Amino acid sequence: MTISYPNTTNFSEQTPPQSITVDLVVVGSGAGGGVAAEILSRSGLKVLIVEEGPLRTSADFKMREKEAYADLYQEVASRQTLDKSIQILQGRCVGGSTTVNWTSSFRTPSQTLDYWQSEFNLKGFNREALDPWFAWAEQRLNIAPWEVPPNANNQKLADGLDALGWSHQIIRRNVNGCANLGYCGTGCPINAKQSMLVSCIPEALKNGAQLFSRARVESLIVNGAKIDGLWLSSMDKNGQVKQKRVTKVVAKHIVLSAGAIGSPAILLRSSQIDRRSSLGKRTFLHPVSACIGRMPDKVNAYQGAPQSVYSDEFLWRDGVAGELGYKLEAPPLHPTISAIMLRQHGDKHFELMKDFAHFHASLALIRDGFNSESVGGEVSLDSYGYPQLDYQISDMTWRALKDSLLKLTEIQFAAGAKGVLPIHMDASFYGSWRQAEKAIKALPTVTSRFQVMSAHVMGGCHFGGENSNSVCDSSGRVNGLENLSVMDGSLFPTSLGVNPQLSIYGIVAKLATQLGKELGANPPEDLVRIADMIS
Amino acid sequence: MKRRHFIRNTLAASVAALGGVAALQMYQQNQLDYSETENLGFLSKDDQVLLSVLIPVFTSGIPQQPSVAITIANIDKAIMLLPLRTQDELRQLLDGLSNSFGRLILAQVWVNWQAADVSQVNQFLDSIREHSIGLLQDAYVGLHKTILGAVYAEADAWPTIDYPGPPF
Numbered sequence: 221m222t223i224s225y226p227n228t229t230n231f232s233e234q235t236p237p238q239s240i241t242v243d244l245v246v247v248g249s250g251a252g253g254g255v256a257a258e259i260l261s262r263s264g265l266k267v268l269i270v271e272e273g274p275l276r277t278s279a280d281f282k283m284r285e286k287e288a289y290a291d292l293y294q295e296v297a298s299r300q301t302l303d304k305s306i307q308i309l310q311g312r313c314v315g316g317s318t319t320v321n322w323t324s325s326f327r328t329p330s331q332t333l334d335y336w337q338s339e340f341n342l343k344g345f346n347r348e349a350l351d352p353w354f355a356w357a358e359q360r361l362n363i364a365p366w367e368v369p370p371n372a373n374n375q376k377l378a379d380g381l382d383a384l385g386w387s388h389q390i391i392r393r394n395v396n397g398c399a400n401l402g403y404c405g406t407g408c409p410i411n412a413k414q415s416m417l418v419s420c421i422p423e424a425l426k427n428g429a430q431l432f433s434r435a436r437v438e439s440l441i442v443n444g445a446k447i448d449g450l451w452l453s454s455m456d457k458n459g460q461v462k463q464k465r466v467t468k469v470v471a472k473h474i475v476l477s478a479g480a481i482g483s484p485a486i487l488l489r490s491s492q493i494d495r496r497s498s499l500g501k502r503t504f505l506h507p508v509s510a511c512i513g514r515m516p517d518k519v520n521a522y523q524g525a526p527q528s529v530y531s532d533e534f535l536w537r538d539g540v541a542g543e544l545g546y547k548l549e550a551p552p553l554h555p556t557i558s559a560i561m562l563r564q565h566g567d568k569h570f571e572l573m574k575d576f577a578h579f580h581a582s583l584a585l586i587r588d589g590f591n592s593e594s595v596g597g598e599v600s601l602d603s604y605g606y607p608q609l610d611y612q613i614s615d616m617t618w619r620a621l622k623d624s625l626l627k628l629t630e631i632q633f634a635a636g637a638k639g640v641l642p643i644h645m646d647a648s649f650y651g652s653w654r655q656a657e658k659a660i661k662a663l664p665t666v667t668s669r670f671q672v673m674s675a676h677v678m679g680g681c682h683f684g685g686e687n688s689n690s691v692c693d694s695s696g697r698v699n700g701l702e703n704l705s706v707m708d709g710s711l712f713p714t715s716l717g718v719n720p721q722l723s724i725y726g727i728v729a730k731l732a733t734q735l736g737k738e739l740g741a742n743p744p745e746d747l748v749r750i751a752d753m754i755s
Numbered sequence: 756m757k758r759r760h761f762i763r764n765t766l767a768a769s770v771a772a773l774g775g776v777a778a779l780q781m782y783q784q785n786q787l788d789y790s791e792t793e794n795l796g797f798l799s800k801d802d803q804v805l806l807s808v809l810i811p812v813f814t815s816g817i818p819q820q821p822s823v824a825i826t827i828a829n830i831d832k833a834i835m836l837l838p839l840r841t842q843d844e845l846r847q848l849l850d851g852l853s854n855s856f857g858r859l860i861l862a863q864v865w866v867n868w869q870a871a872d873v874s875q876v877n878q879f880l881d882s883i884r885e886h887s888i889g890l891l892q893d894a895y896v897g898l899h900k901t902i903l904g905a906v907y908a909e910a911d912a913w914p915t916i917d918y919p920g921p922p923f
């Protein structure tokens with residue numbers, strides 16, 4: 221099935237208009253932007269979607285890391301925190317991170333929603349209020365439990381957990397006709413993954429929305445309590461600014477969905493925006509620790525649905541607000557990512573790489589933000605006006621990272637690993653659980669040695685009720701500005717404890733429907749019914 | 756202190772560890788051979804010479820040695836896509852390694868890099884990997900990521916690790 225993308229303008233190759241007037245502009249085309257654009261265009265509004273990355277489709281997706289990282293990821297997949305301690309994966313293309321994500325889909329946990337209510341005074345985001353929105357998103361994006369047996373990499377995680385008597389479940393995925401290829405991270409070549417690229421964005425375009433690709437929102441034009449419009453820069457084929465302020469967009473309402481680093485950056489680049497709130501702060505990452513197990517049989521961790529098994533055995537290990545818990549999953553391995561992760565050179569590096577096919581990888585996602593010691597990072601701008609994230613790993617997070625490495629190692633040995641390598645510059649393959657345990661306990665918890673990763677950036681424009689120092693209110697409106705909303709992962713006041721996409725889809729569906737009604741438009745009936753049923 | 760100066764001074768201080776006087780003498784005899792370098796977008800001729808020394812060492816374990824020229828071209832293309840702040844940092848790092856002080860460190864192998872002694876460059880990499888100065892550890896990680904990322908992105912490297920490549 222070919223998908224068409226009418227009404228699109230590529231700012232790196234076509235001449236951008238000097239100005240354009242629309243009802244509503246959505247900035248960013250990822251999880252939040254996609255859902256917002258579909259709902260608001262279906263509401264009858266004239267919508268413009270602005271995306272700084274390129275439009276690439278299944279025909280371009282060759283399942284090769286080289287092209288995918290260059291075309292589809294922020295900073296060639298090598299974005300990192302300011303002190304270089306955490307490697308960050310984020311998408312930068314039409315569809316945003318959903319074009320390259322691994323399809324794992326979870327509703328926001330009740331514990332997280334309750335915490336937001338009690339700590340951030342957030343009203344209307346409890347279990348009953350949100351479940352119908354998640355159900356809508358699940359239907360829209362074909363989210364269902366993965367019925368095919370897990371690939372060997374995920375099966376090892378299940379085997380290890382079973383052997384130790386720890387729980388695990390099957391992951392739900394947003395796919396339709398998935399051929400179990402395993403290349404979700406380089407863009408699904410057969411349009412099976414129901415990313416924004418193949419679902420909500422084409423639907424919005426069909427409903428008359430326009431799409432500008434390789435167009436970056438530079439800043440907002442603030443006029444007192446109102447935004448008059450925004451300035452776009454064109455980007456060249458290297459993703460560098462080609463021309464600043466080429467296009468002025470005038471819109472009645474602006475929705476920021478540029479992701480949890482991009483959205484705060486736009487606000488920070490705009491003058492007259494109130495900076496007394498938590499703007500740019502409370503950026504959370506689900507910091508990830510990872511381990512590689514050398515298995516006697518081939519695992520081929522690049523093959524098959526990348527994620528299908530998870531465990532919440534330790535997610536709430538010390539209650540919601542105690543020591544940070546973590547979720548366990550298995551990530552896919554591909555040659556480049558693996559080569560970079562193994563920080564050796566020469567013979568020592570190849571000595572590791574030669575067993576690539578036998579590698580089983582598992583990871584722990586630390587649930588950051590649920591504690592006064594876990595305050596997250598802060599987005600600021602560099603001298604080029606480009607965002608950077610300062611994230612200091614707290615002692616509490618170090619404890620969780622280390623504790624999780626111990627668990628991952630134990631699980632891998634229980635699954636039959638002949639050796640286990642924690643991803644840390646001072647670690648090596650350990651031959652037994654006892655040996656590994658002793659060594660891991662002695663590993664230094666310092667940024668330059670402990671290799672931490674993240675593919676889940678959240679926060680920076682968090683919503684909340686009164687006295688929560690929030691950037692946005694519970695409708696997603698930026699406080700003090702009538703016609704500016706945020707609808708993406710940057711809304712979250714803490715991390716989630718689950719992979720973020722479904723939380724974003726569901727919450728943005730709610731906010732966009734509400735906004736459509738407020739703007740006097742006609743949101744789709746099925747969505748209005750949910751909104752009316754709940755209020 | 757400006758970061759660039761810091762890199763330079765730090766590297767100069769490390770020269771002693773590699774036998775300063777001998778290194779200096781050899782460095783003075785040193786003639787760099789630029790004949791294999793290209794006009795690239797980001798990487799200068801000095802950078803390319805430096806990388807052509809480092810790439811074979813980073814990859815020395817791989818049975819099928821990757822093409823240095825292709826690796827350098829790939830690295831250059833990738834750098835052109837990075838944000839300007841990161842490009843500035845890389846420029847400082849590469850300048851630091853290519854300038855007179857940086858070359859001194861590599862001098863013993865640099866005299867005639869085509870006949871370079873892999874074990875000496877290896878030692879240099881070992882030492883910056885474990886260095887007490889964070890900036891040198893960062894330099895190691897930066898070079899590591901840049902070089903090995905580019906090498907394993909190419910299909911030539913895949914058979915050696917039993918990776919068949921994409922299914923179609």
Ligand SMILES: Cc1cc2nc3c(=O)[nH]c(=O)nc-3n(C[C@H](O)[C@H](O)[C@H](O)COP(=O)(O)OP(=O)(O)OC[C@H]3O[C@@H](n4cnc5c(N)ncnc54)[C@H](O)[C@@H]3O)c2cc1C
Binds near residue numbers: 253309317318477
């Ligand atoms: C490799 C990978 C695997 C993942 N796996 C999973 C998974 O299995 N399950 C899951 O739930 N989540 C997963 N995630 C995370 C999930 O995809 C993201 O959390 C989610 O897509 C975030 O949605 P968002 O709308 O906040 O931002 P994004 O989806 O990142 O979209 C933001 C978009 O805004 C654009 N943008 C930024 N600044 C500007 C600007 N100034 N002007 C114009 N455009 C701009 C960006 O280019 C980007 O396209 C994964 C992410 C990655 C990278």
Ligand code: SF4
Binds near residue numbers: 400403525
């Ligand atoms: S695993 Fe399925 S969804 Fe992912 S890339 Fe392959 S076919 Fe597409």
